[in-house]
Amino acid sequence: MIHRLRFALALTLLVSSPLASAQTATVTHATALREQPDAGARSIIEMRRRASVRVLETRRDWIKVEADGMRSGWIAERDLDLSASEAFTALQATAAMPAAPALPNTQPRSLPRATNHALILPLGGASGPDAASATAIARVMGVPDANIQQPTADALATPDGPREALAHFDGRIGHGDRALLYISGLGSQTSQGGQCVESVLPPSGQAFGLDELARYATTLAQKAGRLVVLTDTGRGEGLPPAAGLTGRFVAAPCRGDAPRAMPAGHNMLVIRANRPGGNAFADSRGGLATQALLACLDGSAPLESGSGLPGGEDWRRCAQKQLDARPGKHQQLSLAGNPALAPAPTRAPGSGAGPVRPADLLQALHAQRSEDRRVVATPAGGARRLSISGPAGGYLYVLGADDSGFTLVHPVAAASLERFGGQATVALPPGRQRILALVSEAPRNFLRAGFGGNGAFATAPAHGRTLRGLPLEVIEGDNSPACTRSETRNMGMEQARRCSTAFGSAIVDVRDGR
Secondary structure (H helix, E strand, O other), X not given: OHHXXXXXXXXXXXXXXHHHHOOEEEEOOOEEEEOOOOOOOOEEEEEOOOXXXXXXXXXXXXXXXXXXOOOEEEEEHHHEEOOOOHHHHHHHHOOOOOOOOOOOOOEOOOOOOOOEEEEEEEEOOOHHHHHHHHHHHHHHOOOOHHHEEOOOOOOOOOOHHHHHHHHHHHHHOOOOOEEEEEEEEEEEEEEEOOEEEEEXXXXXXXXXXXXXXXXHHHHHHHHOOEEEEEEEOOOOOOOOOOOOOEEOEOOOOOOOOOOOOOOOOOOEEEEEOOOOOOOOEEEOOEEHHHHHHHHHHOOOOOOOOOOOOOOHHHHHHHHHHXXXXXXXXXXXXXXXXXXXXXXXXXXXOOEXXXXXXXXXXXXXXXXXXXXXXXXXXXXXXXXXXXXXXXXXXXXXXXXXXXXXXXXXXXOOOOOOOOEOOOEEEXXXXXXXXXXXXXXXXXXXXXXXXXXXXXXXXXXXXXXHHHHHHHHHHHHHOOOOHHHHOOOHHHXXXXXXXXXXXXXXEEEEEEOOOO
C-alpha cells in the first residue's frame, strides 16, 4: 500500500503542476484490465508485463489507468510499479514538503509481503463470520491472500486438524518472517496431570488444549520476526450473556484449577478475548472481540496512540472501548507479551493528551527491534558524541528527535549506504534530544520518509508525511516487488539480506549536546 499512499500524496502536492496530467506506472506482470475495481469484474483486455499506463484514479487497493488505444480500466495496485512515475520522482527529490493533508484515522501503510503469514482456525460456532473478520485483520497486517491459510471445516472437526495446520504453518515460515495466529470457538477446560488446562472445542467435542497452542506459538516465535496471537474463546462462565449474544464457554468438571499462561516474549503479542475465568461472547457477526479488534485496525473505530505508531496495548484499549459500549460490559480483553509491538505499521493521529511527540515515536520504533541484534549506545565526551557497538555487516543510522522534529545524525546523506563495522563514534548536534541508534541488516532510505538537507544533517519536521514514512522505512525496509513477492525460504543469501526487515537498536536521552 506504500506506493498508493506515496502516489496519492504526490498528486495532492503537485495538483497545480504539469506533472499532474502525466503520471505513469509500469505493469509488473501480465494481468487483466478490469471494468470495475474488483477481482471478479469483467476483463477488458489482458495487459502485458512491463506495459506503460497512465494513472487516472486510485481507490482502495485498485488503480484506474489508461492503456494504449485509449482504453481505461482498473488494475490491482499490487500489479503496478509506481516508483518510476513522475509524481513519485518529484516527491523523492523534494527536500522540504508542506504538511500532509488530513487523512482518515488509521492508515494501513505496507504492501502485502510474501514473508507475512496468517493461520486462521475458527473451530465451530460462528466460524464463517470469525473467519471473514480474521482474514480482514490479516490483510491489514500486510498478509497476501496466498499466505492466509484456513483449513476447511471438515479438516478442523477434531483436535488433529489444528495440530496438522499448526505443523504445516510452522513449515511455511522462514527466519524473520511475520505471522498472525488466530483461533476462535467454544472454550472449555480439560484435566491434565491434576491441572485444569484451558481448551477449545472442535465440532467433535474433543478438547484441543490451549497449552498445545502455546507450545506451537513458542516454537514459531523463535524464528519469526514478529508473531501476533489472537484467541476469541471463553475462559470461564462469568456473567450470563446479554440479549442477542451467545457465550463462548462450555463448563466441564475439572480439578486443580491452574490455567497455564500463554508465553510471550519481546517479538510476540498475545491478545485474548477475556481475562481468566471470564466468558467471551458472540452475535450473528461472530466474536465480539474479533469484531472490535478489526474495527480498530481498519479505521472504523478511533485507534489512538501517543507515539503515533499504535502498539498492542493501544489496539487492546481501542477494542475494549468498543466492547464497553455494548450493554452489560461483561467482556474484558487481556494482553501478554510486548505491549508496544505494532501489529501493523499504521499511523494514528495521537491521543487525547495531544499530538505526537517525535521522541515518543522513536521510543515506539525502538520497541519493534529484533532481540537477537543487540546494539549498545553510550554517550561520550560530555554527551557530545555517541559510542555505538552492534552487529557488524549491517547499516548504521542514528536518529535524533526533539520537539521541533527529527534529525538524521548519521549518515549525513539521507540515502547513503555505509557498511557498519561493529563499532563507531558519532558526533551529536547541540541541544536536548532523544537518540535512536539503529543497525539494520538491509539499507534504509530516509529520503522516502521526508528527510531533506539542512546544514550538516538531514532533518524532517513532525508532520504527516514523516509520521507516516519514518515507521514505514524503519520497520518495512525495501518494498520493491523483488522483496514483497519473494518468500524468505526461497531467497538466496544476498536477496534475503537486502530484503530483510530486521534491525537492532538502542535509545538514549541526551540532556545537553553542546
